[in-house]
Amino acid sequence: MNTVLRDAVSGQWRTVSAASVLGAAHQAGEAAVPLLIGVVIDEAVRTGATGRLAWWIGVLALVFVVLSLSFRFSLRCGEAASHRAAHAVRTRLACRVLSGVRGRLSGELAGIATGDAQRVGAVNLALPTAFAAVVGLLVGAVALLRVSAVLGLLILVAAPLLLTAAHFLGKPLERRSDAEQDRAAMASGVAADLVAGLRALKGIGAEDTAAARYRETSRSSMAAAVRAARARAWLDGSMLTLTGIFLAIVALVGGQLAIAGDITVGQLVAAVGLAQFLLWPLTVFSWVNGMFAQGRASAARIAEVLAAPPAVPPGTAHLPAIAGHVELRGVTSGTLRDVTVVARPGELIGVVARDPADALSLLAVLSRDVDPTAGTVTLDGILLSTVDAAELRAALLVAAHDAELFEGSVLANVRDGGSRVAEALAAARVDDVARALPDGLDTTITARGRSLSGGQRQRVALARALAADPPVLVVHDPTTAVDAVTEVALAEGIRRLRAGATTIVVATGPALLAAADRVIFLDTGRVAASGTHADLVTSDDDYRAVVLS
Structure with a gap:
């Protein structure tokens, strides 16, 4: 005191x-x-x-x-x-x-x-x-x-x-x-x-x-x-x-x-x-x-x-040039049990969780809100728990499903994300949002983006995450409030803009999963199946029920 x-x-x-x-x-x-x-x-x-x-x-x-x-x-x-x-x-x-x-x-x-x-x-x-x-x-x-x-x-x-x-x-x-x-x-x-x-x-x-x-x-x-x-x-x-x-x-x-x-x-x-x-x-x-x-x-x-003690112990290690190799090895945390997931540099992978709690547990360890009770999470072979928090956020960005927007213009919200603003606006189809607003991209939105519809908020938030252009980007359910046609366009935009960079999409939208190089299916906290979206839809009844229901 x-x-x-x-x-x-x-x-x-x-x-x-x-x-x-x-x-x-x-x-x-x-x-x-x-x-x-x-x-x-x-x-x-x-x-x-x-x-x-x-x-x-x-x-x-x-x-x-x-x-x-x-x-x-x-x-x-x-x-x-x-x-x-x-x-x-x-x-x-x-x-x-x-x-x-x-x-x-x-x-x-x-x-x-x-x-x-x-x-x-x-x-x-x-x-x-x-x-x-x-x-x-x-x-x-x-x-x-x-x-x-x-x-x-x-x-x-x-x-x-x-x-x-x-x-x-x-x-x-x-x-x-x-x-x-x-x-x-x-x-x-x-x-x-x-x-x-x-x-x-x-x-x-x-x-x-x-x-x-x-x-x-x-x-x-x-x-x-x-x-x-x-x-x-x-x-x-x-x-x-x-x-x-x-x-x-x-x-x-x-x-x-x-x-x-x-x-x-x-x-x-x-x-x-x-x-x-x-x-x-x-x-x-x-x-x-x-x-x-x-x-x-x-x-x-x-x-x-x-x-008060921090939620997780602070790390001090510095990251070298980042290739984007993410690996969860035998991770147990929250509802996850002995989960192993590998995202290779430049790969776009999808993660489908039958239980939404599994998705939240995965995002928590990737963003290092918690450390796993067992197993390891590494970026280019370096334990996330040892990395300086600011460097980790710059290298591995987790864009939450409920990410809030700030009071100000639509363009300012996306520009705050990073440098690739124009490409991000196009990839997230924010141009469609701008046409529906009185002042286009210069329209001022209220705190938390409450003056926008759910789908508009999602696209602006996705554009902000894409504009940041981190070596590793994790996005969670970025298309739950948009129609099927817009979801296809967003999936194409994400794949095009993130080409050559590691991207993990945690979602159940078929269009997003079809754009992924491969998909990992989590069931009851464990990896139940892995493969392309087309193969899993054909061969796994549980997977098909989750993504096509």
């Missing part, structure tokens, strides 16, 4: 320091204003000299200009440091999540990367504010010491007591903020999973059960939020009461000193003005302490994710 906060602050120390200095200048100027007003009053009462009066009024105007500019740029620097630190934390979390985090819902991780990261970043706004408040308090105390030693000492003694009270009163808020963020992240995770699986839930008639689960989670989140809000209100109310009592004492003592003649009228006005000014630095400690409490709680949650 401390490391997360320390990194968030140290990474922005220049901007935080600038915000702190400017904030201190603003507070010093605010403290100087009542003193200068007191001087103006004393000059007017004692001498009545117009020149000196005009001089001090000019000084007062200059102080107002300085403190106004200082406040503006201090806030700008503080906000910049806050947002940059939050972005840095989100980037670290994203990199960590990409390597796999077990036991966390995707929505929960999204909540941590947004709400918790923002609260950690906000510490960079709270720090300059706290520093400025301390400087304001010290300047105000010194100014009161010059007006009256009694008033100055009163401030210096009471301020540490108020800071200590703010610290202890903020403890409940820290605990309840942690619980609030935890429940909110869980509710987000459940909601995201329910939305993603809505079709499946409707298919099995489980909408009511899912809604009841979310309702319970949401109510728990609401209760935690209410408890945190009550803790925040208790902290703010308690500190406001304590500071109000303290300032009333300051005003009472100052009035008695003025009546006794120990201070002048101008000094009395300055003392009252300083007492009013001190209300902000005293009350701001409540806000700052609340921000620190929430930041510490969020930092603890972020630290848990960053410290």
